[in-house]
Amino acid sequence: MLLSVLIPAYNEINSIDTLLEKIQAVPINKEIIIVDDGSTDGTRERLKTFDAVPNIRVIFHDHNQGKGAAIRTAIQHMTGDIAIVQDADLEYEPQDYMALVKPIADGKEKVVYGSRFLNPENRHSYYSFYIGGQVVTLLTNALFNQRLTDEPTCYKVFDADFLRSIPLECTRFEFCPEVTAKVAKRGIRIKELPISYYPRSIAEGKKISWLDGIEAIWVLLKYRVMK
Template sequence: MQVSVIIPVYNEVKTICAVLERIKQVGIVDEIIIVDDGSSDGTREMLASLESDPLIHIVFHPHNQGKGSAVRTGIQSATKDIIIIQDADLEYEPGDYPSLIQPILDGQAKVVYGSRFLGAQKRDFLLLSKLANLFLTFVTNLLYQQSLTDMETCYKVFRRDVVKDITFHSRRFEFEPEFTAKILKRHIHIHEVPVHYNSRGFDEGKKIGVKDGLESLWTLVKYRFVE
């Protein structure tokens, strides 16, 4: 099975090249879909210089629409069997790809999440971010009768055919709970594996705030009862 990586990008000129280099070093990726979501810091110009790379396909949004919109564009553009969602900010380590796709290759799962809370490795979190993640995961488990440890993880890995008939609507960070809710409502098991994680602060470009957390909470509740 071949692998597509989707990277939603917004003002990540300082990190995107390092992320791409790490992805290529893993050696198992057949397609990289980069969706620039209206960057204004030089990211777009830098990405334009990579368009001749046969591994990379770049989509430019004309203006900022939100991470969820960028991921949706990436899913629509992907052509390979397995899709990995990758952030562009160096918080997540592409070296985890082999362990993330193995349950799919083995036929154990169709959807895999990379959990920052599994395993013995010590990971650094912003306290508020950690508490919000744990709370939203708790609500997910309560509403959908699950035992997940990290619903909000960036690393969502899935067979492309699983989502071909699912319509996603979220434009911002509430894509994570919408994706999770719609997968679970279809009785598709989410398999979790531990991943590495290096949190960054708001001064380093982190973009998620309290409003995003409240929207995620509402999204979990909403999609429990509607499609």
């Protein structure tokens, strides 16, 4: 089994080295697909130095297109059996990969999400982000007959062939609601497992905003009525 780690990266010079060290330390057969989405802070130049690492592949967007566009590019280049989305910051713990991929590797699930809310030891980000995430999750459950606790989580894990079969259109943070809606419309009940979470502040580089929450609601409603 080969795990494809899909990393959209934009201006993450302060975290990219540590993140890659953490991922490489996970005892699982993996390829790391990094898409630099037009970084301007030195991330782009730093990533060019990883060309010689056998299991790392870096793709460069000429200009910033958004997280969703970077993930779509990464999907085009992955060769693994299972795929996981990994943000380029340090909010999530790569050691959680082992538990998250197991239900898919065992053939029991097609999709697994890592839930920050199933781990009572986690602290959470800004209150507005917490409330926004809960609203998006509740709406997802109501519209798509799911039982999720954390729809906007970064750690979304897929059978790779299944992920390739989903026609994604996202460019920005709407990747999460779009892929969730399209998975649910295939009749799949998404499995959740607890993960660790270490939220960072806006000053530390957090990029999502309340406007992305509004967009997520719109995307969920749109794909509920679209065939």
